[in-house]
Amino acid sequence: MIRHTVTFRLKHPTGSAAETDFLKAACTLTSIPGVRKFECLRQTSPKSNFTFGLSMEFDDAAAYAAYSAHPEHDAFVQQRWIPEVLEFLELDYEVIG
Template identity: 55%
Template sequence: MITHTVFFTLKHAEGSVEEQNFFNAARQLANIPGVQHFSCLKQISTKNKFAFGLSMEFSSQALYADYTNHPDHTHFVQQYWADNVSDFMEIDYVLL
C-alpha cells in the first residue's frame, strides 16, 4: 500500500470562498480510479508550518502512476493547485 500525502498552505484567508472552492475541487480527486481512503486534513499542531493536507492510498505503484498522469489530476494541479498553494511538502511512503 502506498500512502500519498501533501501538506500545504493556501494563499487565501481561512474560511474564504477560494479555500472552499479549492477543497471542493480537491475532493473530486477521490473519484480517480485507484484512489482509496481520500482525506482532506486541517493541521492542528504548532510544530509545522503547513495549514492543510491531502492524503490518499494506492494499492500499487502502477495505480499511483496512473493517478499522477490522470487528466483529472493534471487539471486540478493546473487549475487549482498552481493558483492557490503558496508552499507545500509531498511525502509518499509504504509501511515497513
C-alpha cells in the same frame, strides 16, 4: 500499498469562500480510479506552518502512477494547485515489514 500525502498552505485567507472552494475541488480527486482512503485534513499542530493536508492510498506503484498521469489530476494541478497553493510538502510512503 502506497500512501500519498501532501501538506500545504493556500494563498487564500483562512475561512474564505476561495479556501472552501479549493478544498471542495481537491475532494473531487477521489473520483480518479485507484484512489482509496482519501482524506482532506486540517493541520492542528502549532509546530507547522502548513494548514491543510491530503492523504490517499493506492494498491501499488502502478495505481499511483496512473493517478499521477490521470487528466483530472493534471487539470487540478495546473488549474488549481499551482495558482492557489503558496507552499507544500509531498511525502509518499510504502509500508515496511
